[in-house]
Amino acid sequence: MMLIQHHPAREYFQRAVDQFDQLYQDSAESARAMALVVHPYIMGAPHRLRYFEHVLQHIRAHQDVEFWTGEQILDWYRQARPARLSSPERDPLAVS
Known part of the structure; x- marks a missing residue:
C-alpha cells in the first residue's frame, strides 16, 4: 500500500480504523476477526x-475486544463450533 501504491503512512491508520469500526459494528450480530498486516521494515520506520x-x-x-494470536482464534473456534463438526473427516481444520 505504501511502497507500491505510494500512499502516505496516515492512510494505514485511516484504513485500519475504518475496517475496525465496521467490523466492531458487525460484531453485534456475531464474532469478527481483524488481522493487522505489519511488516517491521515498512511499519517500523519512525515516520x-x-x-x-x-x-x-x-x-x-x-x-x-480481544487481542489473540491465530492459535488462540483456532482454539476458540474449535471450542465454539457445533458438535456435528467434531469428527475429523467433517472438520476442515482438523490436523491429520
Whole structure:
C-alpha cells in the first residue's frame, strides 16, 4: 500500500480504523476477526510507526475486544463450533 501504491503512512491508520469500526459494528450480530498486516521494515520506520500505535490505541479503547494470536482464534473456534463438526473427516481444520 505504501511502497507500491505510494500512499502516505496516515492512510494505514485511516484504513485500519475504518475496517475496525465496521467490523466492531458487525460484531453485534456475531464474532469478527481483524488481522493487522505489519511488516517491521515498512511499519517500523519512525515516520510510520506512530500510525500503527494510534491504530492499536483506537482498538484498545474498546474494552470488549480481544487481542489473540491465530492459535488462540483456532482454539476458540474449535471450542465454539457445533458438535456435528467434531469428527475429523467433517472438520476442515482438523490436523491429520
